[in-house]
Amino acid sequence: MDSAAVLDRTFAALADPTRRAIVARLAYGEAGVLELAEPFAMSQPAVSKHLKVLESAGLIQRRRDAQRRLCRLAPERLKLVSDWAGGYREFWEESFSRLDDYLDDLQSQDDRHDPTRPDMSPKER
Amino acid sequence: MSTATLELDIPAGSPVITVRRFVQAPPQLVFEVLTQCRHLRRWWGPRRLELAVCEIDLRVGGGYRMVHRDADGSEFAFRGEYRELDPPHRLVQTFVYEGAPDDQALETTTLEPVPGGTVMVGTSLFSSVEARDAQVASGMEGGMRESYERLDELVAGLAATAG
Numbered sequence: 001m002d003s004a005a006v007l008d009r010t011f012a013a014l015a016d017p018t019r020r021a022i023v024a025r026l027a028y029g030e031a032g033v034l035e036l037a038e039p040f041a042m043s044q045p046a047v048s049k050h051l052k053v054l055e056s057a058g059l060i061q062r063r064r065d066a067q068r069r070l071c072r073l074a075p076e077r078l079k080l081v082s083d084w085a086g087g088y089r090e091f092w093e094e095s096f097s098r099l100d101d102y103l104d105d106l107q108s109q110d111d112r113h114d115p116t117r118p119d120m121s122p123k124e125r
Numbered sequence: 126m127s128t129a130t131l132e133l134d135i136p137a138g139s140p141v142i143t144v145r146r147f148v149q150a151p152p153q154l155v156f157e158v159l160t161q162c163r164h165l166r167r168w169w170g171p172r173r174l175e176l177a178v179c180e181i182d183l184r185v186g187g188g189y190r191m192v193h194r195d196a197d198g199s200e201f202a203f204r205g206e207y208r209e210l211d212p213p214h215r216l217v218q219t220f221v222y223e224g225a226p227d228d229q230a231l232e233t234t235t236l237e238p239v240p241g242g243t244v245m246v247g248t249s250l251f252s253s254v255e256a257r258d259a260q261v262a263s264g265m266e267g268g269m270r271e272s273y274e275r276l277d278e279l280v281a282g283l284a285a286t287a288g
Contacts, residue, residue, distance in 0.1 A: 007258045015138060088142070091171060093131050096146050098168035099158065100129070103150040106158075 006058070010077055013057035018042070019050050023059060023073065030072040140251040145244065152213035152236040152243045159216065159234065165191070174201070185210055189218070205232070220249065228256040 014020055022036055037047040051071060054060045058077040063070055132145040148155055158164035162179035169176060170193050177200070178192035190204040202223040208231070209217035216234040230251045237244045251257035 005255075008254060011254075012138075088135075089131065089133050092133065092144050092146070094171040095169055096131060096148070098172065099148060102164070102168045103148060103154065103158065106154065107150060 006077070006080060009057045010059065010080065013053050013059055016050065016053075018047075019054055022047075022050060022054065022071075023078075026060060026071060026073045030070050032068045032070055036071065138254070140254045140257045142249045142251075142257065144247045147239070147242055147244050149242040152238050155236050155243045155245060156213035156216070160212075178202070183207065183210065205229075225256075228252055230257075 014023065018040060021039070025031060025036060025039075033044060033048060033051065036051070037044050040047065051060065051062065055062055058074055060071050061074045063072075129147045129149070132143075134141075134143040134145075150158075158168065160181065160183050162176075162181055165179055166176045169191070174193040174195055176191060177194040178190060180191075181187075181189045183189075185207055188204060188206045190202065192203075193201040204221055204223065205219040207216075207218050209215060213236055215236070218232050220230045220232045221228070228251065230249045232247060232249045234245065234247045237246070249257075
């Protein structure tokens with residue numbers, strides 16, 4: 001799968017509030033299916049269905065430990081999502097922070113009626 | 126100003142990205158800094174990228190082209206056409222990353238006057254969720270590469286202390 005397809009599948013898996021809650025819970029550590037089902041008014045099979053979606057999206061891994069089926073986060077996939085959104089966020093965060101500084105400069109120059117900014121006369125503002 | 130946080134909405138099922146941010150300037154000035162090269166050079170994109178090329182023909186049907194260049198000389202080029210110009214309220218333009226020229230997005234920017242400044246809302250509508258993800262990922266490649274480099278350094282630093 002290319003990274004776009006991986007992102008599609010990951011976002012689709014995370015589009016559901018129950019699955020997001022499960023991922024948030026697993027951020028604190030490994031947990032069994034019963035434990036994960038506890039906060040939701042939901043049968044264990046229903047929760048298992050959500051786990052299957054998360055597993056096939058590569059977001060969680062499951063293993064068997066004696067009688068328990070344990071789930072844990074597969075952090076590489078979440079890192080892909082956070083890098084993807086992070087690159088975009090970084091671009092805009094930094095652009096806007098530069099814009100803040102720049103607008104600050106422009107407007108303090110404007111207060112002093114700087115002659116080098118003819119197109120920002122008070123009339124136009 | 127508590128509203129000066131960047132709100133980024135990337136919904137899972139629809140090919141849209143919304144960026145929302147307060148800026149401390151009146152809409153007229155914000156419209157100018159969004160549409161004039163001499164302003165855009167000073168703020169558009171991360172600091173490590175130089176806006177090496179900026180061409181703007183600001184009229185409906187007119188086009189623009191911008192090229193970001195990093196310290197290695199890698200270039201990221203964007204272009205589009207102005208579809209609606211309603212200063213200082215609204216701006217609609219197409220947006221194409223030249224690395225993926227078949228995927229065109231439609232960008233709508235609205236400027237809402239609020240006490241002390243302007244709330245700017247930019248909405249990009251892509252042809253599909255796939256196109257959104259691919260275009261954004263490739264267009265922001267530079268930023269992501271830098272993140273990876275920082276991660277590499279961090280990991281190398283940790284390994285050195287452990288060893």
